[in-house]
Amino acid sequence: MAAPMxxxxxxxxxxxxxxxxxxxxxxxxxxxxxxxxxxNTIHNSWRxxxxxxxxxxxxxxxxxxxxxxxxxxxxxxYNADYELSAKQGADTLAYIxxxxxxxxxxxxxxxxxxxxxxxxxxxxWFASRIPFPLxxxxxxxxSREALNRILLTRGGPPLYSLTEVxxxxxxxxxxxxxxxxxxxxxxxxxxxxxxxxxxxxxxxxLAPIYKVHFPRVQLQEHLKQLPNLCRFCDDILTCYFRLSxxxxxxxxxxxxxxxxxxxTQLVNKESNLxxxxxxxxxxxxxxxxRKLTTLKxxxxxxxxxxxxxxxx
Amino acid sequence: ATLCFQAFLQMCNxxxxxxxxxxxxxxxxxxxxxxxxxxxxxxxxxxxxVQFVKAKGHSLSDGLDEVQKAEMKAYMELxxxxxxxxELYLQWCDDVTVEEITHPRYGSPYPWPLNRILSYQKQWEVxxxxxxxxxxxxxxxxxLEDVDQCCQALSQRLGTQPYFFNKQPTELDALVFGHLFTxxxxxxxxxxxSEKVKNYSNLTAFCRRIEQQYFGGHDRDSSAAAAxxxxxxxxxx
Numbered sequence: 347m348a349a350p351m352x353x354x355x356x357x358x359x360x361x362x363x364x365x366x367x368x369x370x371x372x373x374x375x376x377x378x379x380x381x382x383x384x385x386n387t388i389h390n391s392w393r394x395x396x397x398x399x400x401x402x403x404x405x406x407x408x409x410x411x412x413x414x415x416x417x418x419x420x421x422x423x424y425n426a427d428y429e430l431s432a433k434q435g436a437d438t439l440a441y442i443x444x445x446x447x448x449x450x451x452x453x454x455x456x457x458x459x460x461x462x463x464x465x466x467x468x469x470x471w472f473a474s475r476i477p478f479p480l481x482x483x484x485x486x487x488x489s490r491e492a493l494n495r496i497l498l499t500r501g502g503p504p505l506y507s508l509t510e511v512x513x514x515x516x517x518x519x520x521x522x523x524x525x526x527x528x529x530x531x532x533x534x535x536x537x538x539x540x541x542x543x544x545x546x547x548x549x550x551x552l553a554p555i556y557k558v559h560f561p562r563v564q565l566q567e568h569l570k571q572l573p574n575l576c577r578f579c580d581d582i583l584t585c586y587f588r589l590s591x592x593x594x595x596x597x598x599x600x601x602x603x604x605x606x607x608x609x610t611q612l613v614n615k616e617s618n619l620x621x622x623x624x625x626x627x628x629x630x631x632x633x634x635x636r637k638l639t640t641l642k643x644x645x646x647x648x649x650x651x652x653x654x655x656x657x658x
Numbered sequence: 659a660t661l662c663f664q665a666f667l668q669m670c671n672x673x674x675x676x677x678x679x680x681x682x683x684x685x686x687x688x689x690x691x692x693x694x695x696x697x698x699x700x701x702x703x704x705x706x707x708v709q710f711v712k713a714k715g716h717s718l719s720d721g722l723d724e725v726q727k728a729e730m731k732a733y734m735e736l737x738x739x740x741x742x743x744x745e746l747y748l749q750w751c752d753d754v755t756v757e758e759i760t761h762p763r764y765g766s767p768y769p770w771p772l773n774r775i776l777s778y779q780k781q782w783e784v785x786x787x788x789x790x791x792x793x794x795x796x797x798x799x800x801x802l803e804d805v806d807q808c809c810q811a812l813s814q815r816l817g818t819q820p821y822f823f824n825k826q827p828t829e830l831d832a833l834v835f836g837h838l839f840t841x842x843x844x845x846x847x848x849x850x851x852s853e854k855v856k857n858y859s860n861l862t863a864f865c866r867r868i869e870q871q872y873f874g875g876h877d878r879d880s881s882a883a884a885a886x887x888x889x890x891x892x893x894x895x
Binding site for chain 1: 724725727728729731732733735736738739740786787790791792807808810811812814815817
């Protein structure tokens, strides 16, 4: 089997496994292709990120850019695009380019440049996960890089002021969301019934916009008006990430699984008891057969007691 | 890029005249080339020009449905993202090409030392942009590989059809033609970039077909050659 692979990336919150679009893309692709990836979220220790995040480490190989990580996974035979035709592969490249050109500037702006969002949400969140004293410097650097990127790629004439650039990038982002919604239509994933690379990228870019609670949310409001994209994000979260609403980090998913198993066992025991009681009752002629209450299993790993669901 | 517009306007059956000027960048309202001058209106850049032409009643993509329009926009972004950036990289970040071709050409209308200063300034600007989008760390081989991937995607999308969206040419065809023709005909130190494109025979056939169909009606040699020359100069800007 392939060597064990470790992914270092930013952690998550608000129901997401990660807040960082590129980390989320890689995690989603790993889930879709079934690659066994151990995810290490960056938390407040001295093994701080040295620049590019996410980083994949396998034996001695260190790979940093998401496209390169995906290529590496494909070479290790974890390929989510196996069933795509050549034309669909070409479409994938084109749509990814569309996402990077039109949606990414607005995403960067919402997270890092918009003053209210940055000061109240982004900066404290990232600073709490970076060790002091880097936490004083690194969020500011990421913010400056984001602004730089937006201005250099979109800020040429005739757009001379930052407000004009902002207006333009949000217009482009909304147009991009509309195009994605039209392309998705009513199907479950972009290319039929199985998720592929394009689904991973779209999910990685859309989920942070959809879920993170910001004070200034014009992009989120626009996204909420496109129900098929919202449904797409929710589907992937419930099917592949199985997180509850309050949000566990991916490291806690094993405990969630263990809890789920315990719950299942408890429920099975209870249902066996009920069956026995029911048999006893049926054998006695006085009472008519009772209907069994159907027990519904909690899907999200929430620790609700099954006993409270039983009606005697 | 000039070639893209000419192809687009030819496809719309609108007559145009190409003029080369040294101070063209300053005449343009957005600082970017090329631009068109119609009556007393001046419009620059592909997006606004397409909308301008559409407002006047000519549009090439009316026959497409919503999903196809989304696809067309996505492919245009791919071309802009990959091919345009690769062309810029090759001209300004590859040291050999910069020294021998780009610097002399860019500075040719100006006297010394202005030519050196302006070309260094432009080079610094382009390199800053490359760094911001993460292309600064790429080697020439990686850039060529990206171009290859892009051409492969375009080739697979084109398949055996005459145009990208079957029978009718669209803005995407004009854009792709402009870039590919420039790559195929511009002289650089190495031919690797044009070799990459030549690997895909349906793309070269596509270019030849559009050239014959839309540039062959007029005085073919002079207009295509003039277009190629002005394309080279506009590419270097």
